[in-house]
Amino acid sequence: MEAKNKLRMTKQRQVILEELRKVKTHPTADDMYQMLRKKMPKISLGTVYRNLEILSESGIIQKLDVGGTQKRFDGDITIHSHVRCIDCGRVGDIDVTPKYNLEAEAQKMTDFMIFRHRLEFTGLCPICQHKKKATS
Amino acid sequence: MEAKNKLRMTKQRQVILEELRKVKTHPTADDMYQMLRKKMPKISLGTVYRNLEILSESGIIQKLDVGGTQKRFDGDITIHSHVRCIDCGRVGDIDVTPKYNLEAEAQKMTDFMIFRHRLEFTGLCPICQHKKKATS
DNA sequence: CTATTTGATAGAAATAATTACTAATTACAT
DNA sequence: ATGTAATTAGTAATTATTTCTATCAAATAG
Known part of the structure; x- marks a missing residue:
């Protein structure tokens, strides 16, 4: 029943985090996927979704729900x-x-x-x- | 090309509006569908979606996007x-x-x-x- | 009153966004 | 180096919503 929270820093996770922190936009999961596959062509959309979810759950990034059909993500976790x-x-x-x-x-x-x-x-x-x- | 704004008050539309105004919750489209089919068993989910959309576009009700996966609706259009x-x-x-x-x-x-x-x-x-x- | 046109319906199919599944791979502690 | 649990790519499945289609009913014209 305990939260084990073993977070492995895989290459994919690292690149996702770096890229999100680099841009000042607030990309959707698919935006991220399109950006990332230029650097890492074999990355899978599911991996992008899963990692954005994991990273936001552990408070490293922010998941935004600002209206529209897609969720967006923000590497800036300061209050704004x-x-x-x-x-x-x-x-x-x-x-x-x-x-x-x-x-x-x-x-x-x-x-x-x-x-x-x-x-x-x-x-x-x-x-x-x-x-x-x-x-x- | 003009906005005709011909809103026909059909039985379905009326029941949807009445029901939404009656409840103090903020139902999703599917919540509404489940509630409505008790009174009107043949109503279609598509009709519920379409009418909630139309009613909110014409400002009669409010469409909420408060997080979570589903949109919600509010019959109270005062500022809150x-x-x-x-x-x-x-x-x-x-x-x-x-x-x-x-x-x-x-x-x-x-x-x-x-x-x-x-x-x-x-x-x-x-x-x-x-x-x-x-x-x- | 009957025909026409227009908007709305039910039900099914389609689409979009996201999540789950599976076998192969990889990070990391020992 | 090795074992193992976490993670991956790729695909399939699910969820929420929208669109399509044939039918139906109200409103308007003649």
């Missing part, structure tokens, strides 16, 4: 929020630190035991802003 | 946040109105054009709190 472009799905970072304790505020309103919050924004990325302008 | 139980997935309402303009704050930090925000909490629902207590 995200914006998602409603047109193209691109996800960017935003550093907004709420000026008061949202969890405490929320705790007053519910019988759930509150652990943490997630603040996310929706908007238009620079590229899609330009496209909109061109169309009008 | 949600908590999701990390154990069972149950979703509850929380009325926290941030005391300052989060969008404006975020806009300073990004070149995305910010439209709106979404604030969500994670925690343990009352039922799972009890289960945890019993186990310890």
Whole structure:
């Protein structure tokens, strides 16, 4: 019943972690797969999924659920929020630190035991802003 | 090419809307399907999906994306946040109105054009709190 | 009132994203 | 170096959702 947590640092796991930390985007599992197979052509999509899952479970990376059909991943585990472009799905970072304790505020309103919050924004990325302008 | 917006109030659509407004939970499409087929045994899962989509697109209900694998729906379209139980997935309402303009704050930090925000909490629902207590 | 067109339905099939299975391989402690 | 449990590639299966198709019913035209 104990969590053994024997994490082996395989080549695949290492490359996945390195690559995710390198990019400033927030790739989906498939994005990662496409990126990775350039360096490691025989890597399998299942391996990418499994490792992203394992790495996020052990808190080494972050799994994002910012809307849209696919999960995304972030190598930056510091506290920050995200914006998602409603047109193209691109996800960017935003550093907004709420000026008061949202969890405490929320705790007053519910019988759930509150652990943490997630603040996310929706908007238009620079590229899609330009496209909109061109169309009008 | 114009948005005609001809919404026919069919029996199925009506029952879906009524049922969603009646419950205080935040059912998935399949939850709805299971609930609805008790009243309307021949209703199709596709119809449930399509109508929840149509109703949320026209702003009559809300489509939620609070994590987990399935989308959820909310008949309450007033501004409010949600908590999701990390154990069972149950979703509850929380009325926290941030005391300052989060969008404006975020806009300073990004070149995305910010439209709106979404604030969500994670925690343990009352039922799972009890289960945890019993186990310890 | 009857015909037409338009939107909606049930049921099945298709697609997309993710997870599970299996035999072969590999990292790592001894 | 060797044993063994973890991990892999490749494939199959599953899950959630969307699309397709033939049919049906309401609304509108004549």
